[in-house]
Amino acid sequence: MPSPTSDSQDIDIQFRGVTKRFEDVVAVDDVSLTVERGAFFSFLGPSGCGKTTSLRLIAGFDQPSEGEVFIGGNSVVGIPSHKRPVNMVFQQYALFPHMDVAANIGYGLRQRNPKPGKAEITKRVDETLEMVRLGGFGKRKVWELSGGQQQRVALARALINHPTCLLLDEPLAALDRKLRREMQIELQTLQRDVGITFILVTHDQEEALSMSDTICIMRDGKIIQSGSPRELYDEPVNKYVADFVGKTNFFSGEVVDSNGTSVSVKSVSGQVLVGLQPKSAAALANKSKASIAVRPEMISISAADEPNQNSNVAIQGQVMNRIFLGEHSEYLIATEGYGDVLVLSPKVIESHSKSFAPGDQVSISWTPEAALVLGDT
Amino acid sequence: MREDSKSNRWLTAALLAPTSMWFLVMLIFPLIVILVFSFGERAAVGGYAGGFTLEQYANLPSRLKAFQNTMVIAPAGTLLSLLVAYPLAYFLAVKVSRQYKLILLVLVIVPFWTSLLVRTYAWIFILGGRGIPTLLEFIGIEGVRLINTPGAVLVGIVYGYLPLMVFPIFVSLEKLDKNLLEASSDLGGSPFKTFLQVTLPLSMPGIATGCMLVFILLMGEFLIPAFLGGGKVFFIGNALVDLFLQSRNWPFGAAVSVTLVAIMLITVSLYMRLTMGGKTGRDESLM
Numbered sequence: 001m002p003s004p005t006s007d008s009q010d011i012d013i014q015f016r017g018v019t020k021r022f023e024d025v026v027a028v029d030d031v032s033l034t035v036e037r038g039a040f041f042s043f044l045g046p047s048g049c050g051k052t053t054s055l056r057l058i059a060g061f062d063q064p065s066e067g068e069v070f071i072g073g074n075s076v077v078g079i080p081s082h083k084r085p086v087n088m089v090f091q092q093y094a095l096f097p098h099m100d101v102a103a104n105i106g107y108g109l110r111q112r113n114p115k116p117g118k119a120e121i122t123k124r125v126d127e128t129l130e131m132v133r134l135g136g137f138g139k140r141k142v143w144e145l146s147g148g149q150q151q152r153v154a155l156a157r158a159l160i161n162h163p164t165c166l167l168l169d170e171p172l173a174a175l176d177r178k179l180r181r182e183m184q185i186e187l188q189t190l191q192r193d194v195g196i197t198f199i200l201v202t203h204d205q206e207e208a209l210s211m212s213d214t215i216c217i218m219r220d221g222k223i224i225q226s227g228s229p230r231e232l233y234d235e236p237v238n239k240y241v242a243d244f245v246g247k248t249n250f251f252s253g254e255v256v257d258s259n260g261t262s263v264s265v266k267s268v269s270g271q272v273l274v275g276l277q278p279k280s281a282a283a284l285a286n287k288s289k290a291s292i293a294v295r296p297e298m299i300s301i302s303a304a305d306e307p308n309q310n311s312n313v314a315i316q317g318q319v320m321n322r323i324f325l326g327e328h329s330e331y332l333i334a335t336e337g338y339g340d341v342l343v344l345s346p347k348v349i350e351s352h353s354k355s356f357a358p359g360d361q362v363s364i365s366w367t368p369e370a371a372l373v374l375g376d377t
Numbered sequence: 378m379r380e381d382s383k384s385n386r387w388l389t390a391a392l393l394a395p396t397s398m399w400f401l402v403m404l405i406f407p408l409i410v411i412l413v414f415s416f417g418e419r420a421a422v423g424g425y426a427g428g429f430t431l432e433q434y435a436n437l438p439s440r441l442k443a444f445q446n447t448m449v450i451a452p453a454g455t456l457l458s459l460l461v462a463y464p465l466a467y468f469l470a471v472k473v474s475r476q477y478k479l480i481l482l483v484l485v486i487v488p489f490w491t492s493l494l495v496r497t498y499a500w501i502f503i504l505g506g507r508g509i510p511t512l513l514e515f516i517g518i519e520g521v522r523l524i525n526t527p528g529a530v531l532v533g534i535v536y537g538y539l540p541l542m543v544f545p546i547f548v549s550l551e552k553l554d555k556n557l558l559e560a561s562s563d564l565g566g567s568p569f570k571t572f573l574q575v576t577l578p579l580s581m582p583g584i585a586t587g588c589m590l591v592f593i594l595l596m597g598e599f600l601i602p603a604f605l606g607g608g609k610v611f612f613i614g615n616a617l618v619d620l621f622l623q624s625r626n627w628p629f630g631a632a633v634s635v636t637l638v639a640i641m642l643i644t645v646s647l648y649m650r651l652t653m654g655g656k657t658g659r660d661e662s663l664m
Contacts, residue, residue: 060563087563161565
């Protein structure tokens with residue numbers, strides 16, 4: 001039963017106040033979101049955050065307890081999965097073990113009514129095999145294939161049906177690191193080529209950051225923040241997001257002053273640190289607990305006896321460890337009062353000034369614009 | 378390859394010795410005796426007298442009815458058990474929640490706690506003149522006779538052999554990856570199509586095992602036809618009891634036995650070729 005959603009034709013998937021309860025457990029809690037047509041959208045979060053349930057609500061394996069899910073502008077509440085125009089790539093691929101590769105890929109076409117002719121199915125299966133670079137593998141048994149090849153069969157089996165939206169449930173989790181990186185690039189290329197919406201579920205922030213246009217970070221069934229990778233990295237709304245997306249140093253304390261754009265936080269060691277208030281986050285009340293978050297690459301190191309003059313912060317510490325990473329060096333610095341601080345120092349800077357060795361007394365600093373003040377929840 | 382040390386070989390021999398001895402004494406030796414007897418003659422007072430004659434085999438057609446009954450009712454009983462057992466196994470494996478599964482499985486076995494003899498005896502009363510036919514008379518259906526018919530024997534068979542069919546099918550359905558059912562649905566397969574294309578083929582090993590178990594045991598059945606078939610529906614098993622114990626015609630009984638074993642060997646090997654042949658190498662059949 002079609003019912004109008006937003007004015008935009010460009011919305012593919014929409015959640016309106018969707019809640020999903022399993023007995024006493026609330027897996028998805030009043031979630032509203034939109035996914036644009038042709039976007040690469042990711043649900044990111046730890047296990048049990050509701051990301052997989054959200055995907056299953058789109059696929060139709062579960063029905064929402066409250067609220068509505070829309071696909072292509074039509075409410076799909078009550079419509080079973082076999083009547084939905086979306087397809088899924090399962091975590092363990094779920095390939096049919098009693099069918100060869102070609103039969104697996106052609107499965108969706110054979111369920112159609114009317115069923116396409118044999119020649120038509122063979123032709124399209126072969127085309128799809130070529131697309132996922134498995135030409136000539138049609139007669140193989142699925143369990144003879146490697147993990148990466150099984151992954152491609154699962155992709156082909158879904159994409160042959162031209163779904164409006166492809167759902168991917170931790171599709172790369174079972175692959176080794178190198179293969180995962182290759183498949184990430186392949187998935188991105190594929191998505192651009194076929195031009196359909198991809199919705200990915202992952203707990204791997206690197207995977208989500210490198211592939212998606214939009215990331216939706218979830219916790220306890222709720223959306224914490226949704227935005228482009230850049231937005232999430234540069235302007236996390238709270239400590240949870242900052243911690244989940246990329247590496248961050250936190251200097252915790254209590255809010256002592258706030259003027260709407262910048263906030264002063266009195267740290268545990270009594271020092272007052274200043275940081276920017278993220279635009280999208282709610283204002284922080286005085287006396288509330290907050291953290292100053294600084295990305296490792298935003299911190300500069302100088303010798304302890306010659307602190308950085310351009311900055312109003314200077315925290316003393318000792319170099320514990322230095323890892324050479326090619327274009328970067330990663331320092332671990334033990335500070336007084338703030339624990340270990342991670343600093344990423346580019347090679348360019350290192351060649352100009354001196355680099356530091358474990359045991360050296362140093363002073364770390366950052367510009368006020370580099371620091372964000374985040375609520376602890 | 379691992380070195381086959383002497384102590385290892387001793388261990389293997391020691392482990393296999395009990396079963397080997399059992400098979401030799403209780404199976405191979407009696408089979409040889411039966412085979413020898415089947416070519417002998419009936420002694421004047423009954424029992425066996427030596428000799429070599431094909432007379433007993435020539436006499437087989439006189440027990441044609443027993444062979445016919447067995448060859449029709451055993452497969453029919455197997456099929457009927459399958460039709461009753463499959464939905465039950467499916468329900469237990471797929472639909473029932475974890476907490477009730479064990480209880481329901483135990484309930485399937487509970488009848489085994491009482492002897493089949495006693496339970497089959499009970500069916501005589503249920504199907505006999507004062508059982509269901511009397512109840513039917515109350516609602517105006519008269520003259521129904523159930524006991525001593527092939528139908529009664531089939532009822533007894535399904536009742537007695539159901540658990541043997543349920544368990545292998547339950548196991549194969551239980552280990553079926555439920556993601557495959559969702560995958561089929563996701564790809565547009567209706568529940569019925571999913572059952573035909575995914576569930577049924579993947580539970581074939583269980584079906585094959587269950588049918589084999591029930592069929593082999595049914596071929597030698599004699600208790601159920603004796604009780605529920607009266608003298609009218611009798612199996613080869615009943616003919617054998619009669620030949621060995623009543624008329625004491627051991628050589629003829631031996632010839633009937635040898636023929637039964639031969640028929641079973643041929644049927645089972647054909648069946649195995651049909652169900653297992655040309656299948657995937659990874660087929661995790663229970664056999």
